[in-house]
Amino acid sequence: MKRILITGAAGFIGSHLCDRFVKEEFHVIGMDNLITGDLRNIEHLFPLENFEFHHHDVTEFVHISGKLDYILHFASPASPIDYLKIPIHTLKVSSLGTHNLLGLAKDKEARILIASTSEVYGDPLVHPQSEDYYGNVSTISPRGVYDEAKRFQESMTMAYHRFHGLETRIARIFNTYGPRMRLNDGRVIPAFIGQALRGEDLTVFGNGTQTRSFCYISDQVEGIYRLLFSDYVEPVNIGNPEEITIREFAEEVMKLTATGQKIVYRPLPQDDPMQRQPDITRANEILHWEPKVSRAEGMQKTYDYFKSLSPEELNKKEHKDFTSHIKR
Structure with a gap:
């Protein structure tokens, strides 16, 4: 049985990856420090013989006994609320x-x-x-702690590949959504659905003309799975190229939830990107991958998940004291 370590295992994408590799009959070692992850995302796996969980922070020395065939490194705060609260740990x-x-x-x-x-x-x-675009990133903006951390991560990964001959893969993940997202983590889909279910107006930052492209979680996992077992070492975009403005998306959410709210506008956060649309030519040609789940289908599944939450969970505000769980 092949053994795989998945960091960030109790998070949104990480937990779905644990499900996929357990299903593929790997022995899965999940690792998470639970700063932003939630054990409820993986508790259904605990009784299984081919799953184990390590409560550990990867910024400290990582030890795994026995052989290890694969590693998926998904440990990282991924929402603005998280990485603005814990900028140093994000880096x-x-x-x-x-x-x-x-x-x-x-x-x-x-x-x-x-x-x-x-x-x-x-x-x-x-x-x-496309993957050959080098980006337009401010190193000193509040968002830089996340953007630059990921850019450095790519550089170090390629250095290990070139210098040590290590087998490495890099997935550039675009906006992904689905069940197990945290309701109040600041990302647009759980924010909109949570506001609608609580009877609040939907908050759009800026004038709403900025665009995003949303990929459903099962498509994202499939793309990552194919990339891991490919022979390609340079970065690959994994995302859905169907682009939509935030204002249009808010209108779709209001129609889906039928809760009668209106849109309210707030100032755009500093350095918030105005456009997001992946060129997935490389993923299509190398991985023979493209997203299959339409936004209408994916949003219905996501809405049904959030609608199933208890009133206590639905109305709970994000209150974790992240800083108490990390070392300086």
């Missing part, structure tokens, strides 16, 4: 954490895939964004 998890895991992969002779992000493109001057 550390993609630098020290990545270094620790690349070292582990080298020691175990394992293949490693790191989760990068479309945020490496910053506020892009090229549209849509």
Whole structure:
């Protein structure tokens, strides 16, 4: 049985990856420090013999006993609320954490895939964004702690590949959604659905003409799975190229939820990107991958998930004291 380590295992994408690799009959070692992850996302896996969980922070030395065939590095705060609250740890998890895991992969002779992000493109001057575009990122803006951390992570990964001959893969992940997203993590889909279910107006930042492209979680997992087992070492965009403005998307959510709210506008956050649309030519040609789930189908599944939450969960505000769980 092949053994795989998945960091960020209790998070949104990480937990779905655990499900996929358990289903594929891997022995899955999930690792998470639970700063932003939630054990409820993976508790259904605990009774299984081919799943184990390690409560650990990857910015500290990572030890795994026995052989290890693959590593998926998905540990990282991924929403603006998270990385603005814990900026230093965000930088550390993609630098020290990545270094620790690349070292582990080298020691175990394992293949490693790191989760990068479309945020490496910053506020892009090229549209849509292809992998050979180097981005437009401010190193000193509040968002820079996430954007630059991921850019450094890619550089270190390629350095290990070139210098040590390590088998590496890089997934540039665009906006992904689906069940298990945190309701109040600041990302647009849970924010809109949560507001609608609570009877609140939908908050749009800026004038709503900025665009995003949303990929359903099952499509994202399939793309990551194919990339891991491909022979391609340079970054690959994994996302849905169907672009929509935030204002149009808010209108879709209001129609889906039929809750009668209106849109209210707030100032646009600093350096918030105005356009997001992946060029997935590389993924299509190399991985023979493209998204299958329409936004209408995916949003219905996501809405049904959030609608199933208890009133207590629905009305709970994000209150985690992240800083109490991390070392300086």
